[in-house]
Amino acid sequence: MDEATAKSLDQQCSQAIEWWRTLTESGGEGMxxxxxxxxxxxxxxxxxxxxxxxxxxxxxxxxxxRLRSMNTP
Structure with a gap:
């Protein structure tokens, strides 16, 4: 893999991580x-x-x- 491709992949991964964090921090369950x-x-x-x-x-x-269900008689 050349340097330009590696840099592009790093950028895409960073964007995906930021998208996921924004999604979950705003109450989304995930993906x-x-x-x-x-x-x-x-x-x-x-x-x-x-x-x-x-x-x-x-x-x-x-x-x-799960904890609540364990404490319920």
Whole structure:
């Protein structure tokens, strides 16, 4: 990879991170990242179909709900 391509990828990653932070800081739950192909394969076989990238507020609420359910008789 040449220097210009690496710099472009770094810039795109920074923009994506900033977008995600803005989304989650404003109350969004996060995002789901999926492969372009319906069934994605890697060197070792099938790939995980999606990855959920949740924001800190969503995770905090999820943990609070879990703790409340544990304390309910």
């Amino acid at each position: 789901v990242v999926k492969p372009l192909e319906f069934i994605a394969r890697g060197k070792k076989g099938l790939l995980q179909p999606a990855i959920k990238c949740r924001g800190p507020e969503y995770l905090r609420e999820l943990n609070l709900a």
